[in-house]
Amino acid sequence: MPEEFKIITNLFDVDNLQDINIYKSYDGYQALEKALQMSPDEVIETVQESGLAGRGGAWFSAGMKWSFMPKDAPVPSYLCVNADESEPGTFKDRQLLENNPHQLLEGAIIASYAIRAKAAYIYIRGEMWEELEMMEQCISQARDAGLVGKNILGSGFDLEVYTHPGAGAYICGEETGLMQSLEGKRAEPRVKPPFHAQKGIFDCPTTVNNVQTLSYVPHIINQGADWFKGIGSERYPGTFIFCLSGNVKKPGLFELEIGKATMRELIYDYAGGLYEGRELKAVIPGGASTAPMTPDQIDIVMDPSNFLLPGRGEFKGMFGTGGIIVMDDTVCMVDALLNLMNFFAHESCGQCTPCREGCPWTRDIVWRIEHGQGTAEDLDTLMEVADNVAGFLSPRYSTICLFGPAFSYPIQGFVETFRSEFEAHIEQGCCPIHQDKSIKVLG
Ligand SMILES: Cc1cc2nc3c(=O)[nH]c(=O)nc-3n(C[C@H](O)[C@H](O)[C@H](O)COP(=O)(O)O)c2cc1C
Missing domain, CATH: 1.20.1440.230 (NADH-ubiquinone oxidoreductase 51kDa subunit, iron-sulphur binding domain)
Structure with a gap:
């Protein structure tokens, strides 16, 4: 069984990591300092080179998405951080918010610099009010430390960061629904085109990224694109947080290199297997919207490229959001x-x-x-x-x-x-x- 490979969950056991001084004592905000010495395009190139793909479910290249943003738009540009996490069986973003909020904030500030955003909105699922309050404290600490606001670290880059509570619906996590909701409207998704790199919130250029996606960014800037590319699979580098729930003995989160563990290892080795006397009947691989797999299919290596969606792989199924729900033979x-x-x-x-x-x-x-x-x-x-x-x-x-x-x-x-x-x-x-x-x- 492959070892867990912790990049973004590495500091989860550290107490009070929401305190900026403790985060800084673990090299926190060094990546931001480094990024501000690069040009925005160099940051985009680094992230694109690293092969980082969005972890919100669609697995689209983060760097490429950022490169779609205009460089000299006459109107402000924005970043939206999608922390609405409502997909049944998926609970990784909440843990990232709770256990390492500055990591996300640092990633969001770097992304905002790369796409030349004037403001970043962290849209947090309404039920997660403790995480929202904690994020507000983190933003305020970062502002006091000169990491948010005017002329960040003397670089000339200005950025405001705001939190926004989600409106209590799953559809608020769909990126255009999220933007509608941020504008104070019903979260009814918008027709594309226009794509939001041209016309997003307030009709201005906008990028939307998932919490987990942005949490990798400080690590990529600190350690380089080649380091990240060397982890995980060729097409989908890096790690992924798998959330296991349902009829297993040890439900929980496991950060693993992409393309190393099989679904069987996830269920039986990491999540402790099923209860005595029970047999596996089905497993939902990546959130409520993914079709179930059967026991004879669980030797598949967990890599999006092995799945028809998103990787055009051979397995007729979807990789999804990592929300793995295990069902034993008592389930109808x-x-x-x-x-x-x-x-x-x-x-x-x-x-x-x-x-x-x-x-x-x-x-x-x-x-x-x-x-x-x-x-x-x-x-x-x-x-x-x-x-x-x-x-x-x-x-x-x-x-x-x-x-x-x-x-x-x-x-x-x-x-x-x-x-x-x-x-x-x-x-x-x-x-x-x-x-x-x-x-x-x-x-
Ligand atoms: C119905 C629906 C709900 C969604 N909910 C979420 C969500 O809660 N969090 C999220 O990051 N992405 C969610 N997505 C995907 C987003 O639309 C979008 O692809 C994602 O935020 C982009 O970020 P990424 O490129 O970093 O993955 C949802 C999509 C749909 C269709």
Whole structure:
């Protein structure tokens, strides 16, 4: 089993790391000093060279995204830090905010310098108010230390950093929904183009990056692009924080080199395996919107390039956000899908008809099947509605944002993989699985 490789979680055990002096005693803000001696373009080149890809789920090159920002726009440019983390099963950004907030802040200031932003907004999920308060204290400490505000460290670079509480919806994490919400509107995603490097918040050039993505930036500036490129896989360098939850003995976070551990090692070695006498039934690899994998598929090496999405790899599935949810043989797959569909039906912003109508429609069908009221036609209707919203793992979708694919992929994945279990519910007129929903306490 490969060792954990800690870059951004390395200091998680240090007490009071939210105190800027303690963060500085671990070389904190040295990368910012170094970056300010480089030109903004050199910072972008370094990050692009390092191969850092966005960790918010889409895995797009961070440096390339920054390079899309205009160099001499007549209006201000902005950075938005996406700390809305609401994907079920995903809890890495929250831990990064709690355990090393200055690392994120330093990454955000460096990114802002690179894209020539005048202000950075840290948009933090509304439920995470303790993290928001802590981040405000960090910003204030950084301002006192001359790291935020006018003429940062005498470089001539000015930057304001603000926190903003999330509006309490999953869609606020979708980058254009986030920008709408920041502007005080309903978080209804925007049609692209225009892309937000041209027209983002307040109609000005904007970059949106995930918490984990930005947390790597100080390390890349300090240790260089080649150092980062030498870690992880060729196409997706670096590490990744995997979040394991569900029916495992030791749920938690594990930072590992990309492309080293298999899903089996994650489940059985890092997360302690399943409870005695239980067998693995399915595993959701990367958050609620990724289709489930079966036990015969878990020897796959966890590298986005092995997955059809985003890497065009051979495995017909999605890598996603690292939110791995393990399900043992006591779990009913219809009930598990119903649980996800309750979430999606609640969270659809309602702007696009396929999503507004499709979410509750498909949720109701799954509810009927789970409660023994399903009919023979239901499965075909379910798959047809899901396919009309988005072709399974295909670029064809009928909604403005990726919420449509996010709820239709799990439907298609669950039914394709566990069709016989759905049919058994319909044929027997009840749920045939004796589920164990008790809360497990480790002995
Ligand atoms: C419905 C939906 C919810 C999303 N929620 C989040 C989120 O909570 N945090 C996040 O970083 N990205 C989220 N994303 C992805 C963002 O739209 C965007 O790709 C990401 O913030 C870009 O950052 P990155 O390039 O650093 O990964 C979501 C996407 C969708 C479609």
